[in-house]
Amino acid sequence: MTIGLGLIGLGKIARDQHLPAIGETAGLDLCAIGSRNATLPGIPSFPDIDTLLHAAPDVQAVTLCTPPQGRFDQARAALLAGKHVMLEKPPGATLSEIAALVELAEARGLTLFATWHSREAAGVAPARDLLRRRKLRAVHVTWKEDVRHWHPGQAWIWEPGGLGVFDPGINALSIVTRILPETMFLEHADLSFPANRATPIAADLTFRTESGVPVTVIFDWRQTGPQTWDIALDTEQGPVLLSKGGSILSVDGVERMAEPDSEYRRLYARFRTLINEGASDVDVSPLRHVADAFLLGRRREVAPFED
Amino acid sequence: MTIGLGLIGLGKIARDQHLPAIGETAGLDLCAIGSRNATLPGIPSFPDIDTLLHAAPDVQAVTLCTPPQGRFDQARAALLAGKHVMLEKPPGATLSEIAALVELAEARGLTLFATWHSREAAGVAPARDLLRRRKLRAVHVTWKEDVRHWHPGQAWIWEPGGLGVFDPGINALSIVTRILPETMFLEHADLSFPANRATPIAADLTFRTESGVPVTVIFDWRQTGPQTWDIALDTEQGPVLLSKGGSILSVDGVERMAEPDSEYRRLYARFRTLINEGASDVDVSPLRHVADAFLLGRRREVAPFED
Numbered sequence: 001m002t003i004g005l006g007l008i009g010l011g012k013i014a015r016d017q018h019l020p021a022i023g024e025t026a027g028l029d030l031c032a033i034g035s036r037n038a039t040l041p042g043i044p045s046f047p048d049i050d051t052l053l054h055a056a057p058d059v060q061a062v063t064l065c066t067p068p069q070g071r072f073d074q075a076r077a078a079l080l081a082g083k084h085v086m087l088e089k090p091p092g093a094t095l096s097e098i099a100a101l102v103e104l105a106e107a108r109g110l111t112l113f114a115t116w117h118s119r120e121a122a123g124v125a126p127a128r129d130l131l132r133r134r135k136l137r138a139v140h141v142t143w144k145e146d147v148r149h150w151h152p153g154q155a156w157i158w159e160p161g162g163l164g165v166f167d168p169g170i171n172a173l174s175i176v177t178r179i180l181p182e183t184m185f186l187e188h189a190d191l192s193f194p195a196n197r198a199t200p201i202a203a204d205l206t207f208r209t210e211s212g213v214p215v216t217v218i219f220d221w222r223q224t225g226p227q228t229w230d231i232a233l234d235t236e237q238g239p240v241l242l243s244k245g246g247s248i249l250s251v252d253g254v255e256r257m258a259e260p261d262s263e264y265r266r267l268y269a270r271f272r273t274l275i276n277e278g279a280s281d282v283d284v285s286p287l288r289h290v291a292d293a294f295l296l297g298r299r300r301e302v303a304p305f306e307d
Numbered sequence: 308m309t310i311g312l313g314l315i316g317l318g319k320i321a322r323d324q325h326l327p328a329i330g331e332t333a334g335l336d337l338c339a340i341g342s343r344n345a346t347l348p349g350i351p352s353f354p355d356i357d358t359l360l361h362a363a364p365d366v367q368a369v370t371l372c373t374p375p376q377g378r379f380d381q382a383r384a385a386l387l388a389g390k391h392v393m394l395e396k397p398p399g400a401t402l403s404e405i406a407a408l409v410e411l412a413e414a415r416g417l418t419l420f421a422t423w424h425s426r427e428a429a430g431v432a433p434a435r436d437l438l439r440r441r442k443l444r445a446v447h448v449t450w451k452e453d454v455r456h457w458h459p460g461q462a463w464i465w466e467p468g469g470l471g472v473f474d475p476g477i478n479a480l481s482i483v484t485r486i487l488p489e490t491m492f493l494e495h496a497d498l499s500f501p502a503n504r505a506t507p508i509a510a511d512l513t514f515r516t517e518s519g520v521p522v523t524v525i526f527d528w529r530q531t532g533p534q535t536w537d538i539a540l541d542t543e544q545g546p547v548l549l550s551k552g553g554s555i556l557s558v559d560g561v562e563r564m565a566e567p568d569s570e571y572r573r574l575y576a577r578f579r580t581l582i583n584e585g586a587s588d589v590d591v592s593p594l595r596h597v598a599d600a601f602l603l604g605r606r607r608e609v610a611p612f613e614d
Contacts, residue, residue, distance in 0.1 A: 094599035097492045161603045185379065185404045198605050292401035294601040296468045298505050
């Protein structure tokens with residue numbers, strides 16, 4: 001049975017990732033777009049989700065690719081209209097609203113899927129398996145990229161709720177929380193806010209796992225030149241490195257896994273499966289760590305940032 | 308059966324509230340104190356919780372009155388030693404650590420009680436009942452007090468994790484989340500940080516309930532003269548006011564309820580009941596709202612604060 005899908009928010013991530021992935025996923029039929037200004041040839045477009053929910057009865061599920069600050073009202077409207085919902089990361093602007101969406105989806109018997117695309121990177125599942133057979137000594141996360149390249153002119157990311165450097169950083173946290181065999185807890189956080197912005201441009205975090213393994217994290221958006229998305233895992237049996245955002249896995253210095261990116265295809269296949277099974281999948285732990293970092297973090301002001 | 312109780316952290320709140328309440332609660336026997344420097348005549352004292360857990364076998368349950376930043380390790384040690392745990396508010400410095408404690412207590416079959424003493428104020432339960440029979444139009448929370456009077460020289464409150472003005476403000480949030488018939492969500496937050504401090508001295512928050520009722524919140528620690536701890540509930544049937552931190556309830560302008568404070572006696576009676584029933588009580592929603600405020604809040608710098 002084919003599932004009629006509505007896509008809300010036709011920005012960069014929707015065009016770069018969602019549209020190709022939907023096109024390659026059997027059992028999904030893109031039948032409506034919700035976007036204030038943008039349209040897609042051949043697909044009915046609606047200016048907002050309320051209009052779409054009202055006017056496109058063939059939509060059974062929606063994906064929300066809009067900025068996180070307004071996503072709660074959209075997700076709530078979709079669930080109240082009886083639609084399954086898939087959320088881009090982060091799943092919302094606050095933890096309270098996600099807790100409420102989980103309750104609502106459960107009460108209505110609908111699928112809610114909070115996606116963490118980086119968890120679908122090729123090296124993540126094998127790294128997780130490997131760490132269950134090794135003794136971990138330390139974890140070092142380095143996520144350094146050039147915000148001007150990856151988020152050109154995206155004003156929402158600098159506004160409250162936009163998360164700043166945690167927008168990419170949460171990808172690292174989503175991988176770490178997936179692969180570590182234990183829970184981790186934030187101990188210290190230093191957040192660097194540009195003088196003219198509401199969200200941080202850099203963050204240094206120190207976590208510790210239940211058994212005491214240190215997890216140090218460096219997020220920085222001021223990187224030019226080579227970009228770094230590395231998770232280095234120091235184990236008693238030798239070094240394990242997840243690089244390029246999880247897509248390459250090196251074990252004891254030897255590259256073991258490097259596959260072409262299929263993160264979003266995996267997400268859509270999983271969304272289809274969740275709907276067919278009547279299940280939901282909402283893990284808030286990456287966003288909870290980010291909230292903890294804001295709650296516990298020491299703020300420092302740094303040079304203003306101009307786009 | 309009498310429960311042997313250990314009290315960890317012998318600071319202001321322990322002396323002002325916990326010790327008298329424990330003394331007045333049947334079925335609890337204070338048999339050990341954990342405190343770096345302070346002691347109590349006639350009660351065995353230990354310099355830290357690990358020593359206490361090792362040397363005081365008659366302790367079956369502990370109350371943690373230490374600052375929130377170090378409480379996780381103490382609570383974890385107590386649970387691992389097979390003790391029931393009662394936590395002063397806020398229950399921890401991060402949400403992740405509370406989630407882990409909940410899992411640990413459940414796995415060990417122990418009671419974990421995250422207390423919110425303001426919920427035990429005399430007017431709270433009747434206000435909750437009343438709001439189920441009325442139509443709410445708006446909520447205004449005003450929590451203004453003089454930090455120099457209430458937190459003299461408490462350096463931890465200005466350190467990351469100390470919450471600043473949210474330390475008293477979370478009392479208001481604990482009441483509001485208890486009495487409102489619906490969930491509420493943060494929409495905007497303005498946080499005022501003294502230039503020389505890591506936590507806010509004032510906060511303006513705007514929430515909205517599921518059905519759209521506005522909830523405005525003002526926290527301010529710079530109040531001198533009269534102090535205000537008011538929750539004003541505008542209902543279609545007339546005004547309802549919870550004042551003095553929930554201890555006085557006025558309905559349609561008439562004072563209905565004003566009882567002497569018995570918040571902590573109620574907490575200890577409830578802790579005893581939870582232990583006897585093998586149950587836990589952990590509602591993170593007040594702290595989750597605070598984390599949301601830090602996550603979504605716009606920060607502004609204000610005049611330095613000197614104690």
